[in-house]
Amino acid sequence: MDRVEVIELFMKIKRHYASFDVMDVQKIDEWHRFLKDVPAGDVNANLDRYIAREKFPPTIAELVKPVESTIDVYHQHMKESAASKLNEIEAWREKAVPPPDDVKERMRQIASGTYRAPLQP
Structure with a gap:
């Protein structure tokens, strides 16, 4: 994932979890560091499955695991x-x-x- 895709991911998370902070630049940089080698499609598929099951915002680990x-x-x-x-x-x-x-x-x-x-x- 590139940095723009991470920002788009943050916006998607924010739409489903109001408490998720999307304005933290350091947080974006940290997430990008862990997600840069993971295909955006896999991360988004994991997020979709996560949203369907969980009521709290996801962590990086929950979005990096295999689809x-x-x-x-x-x-x-x-x-x-x-x-x-x-x-x-x-x-x-x-x-x-x-x-x-x-x-x-x-x-x-x-x-x-x-x-x-x-x-x-």
Whole structure:
């Protein structure tokens, strides 16, 4: 990242985190020193993922790490899997129909101990 990209990064962070100080020239220089060898696309991708999860402003370390780690991929897979299962359960719930009234009555009788099975011929 060049210095201009770091300043643009600061503005993006400021839009999402009001407490983030973008006017500190020393801070810009320090961040540039650590981010100069990292592609801007990777840093911005990391920031996007960070913004979606965290309520406090990021640190340099949180933006320098690789875009996708094995743990992140696993975590994302688990979230998607859980969401899929919940959607499946909701679809079942929408399609479900209550049992017929005679079955409900028979279940009440079984529960109360008053049910008498019909005699088989």
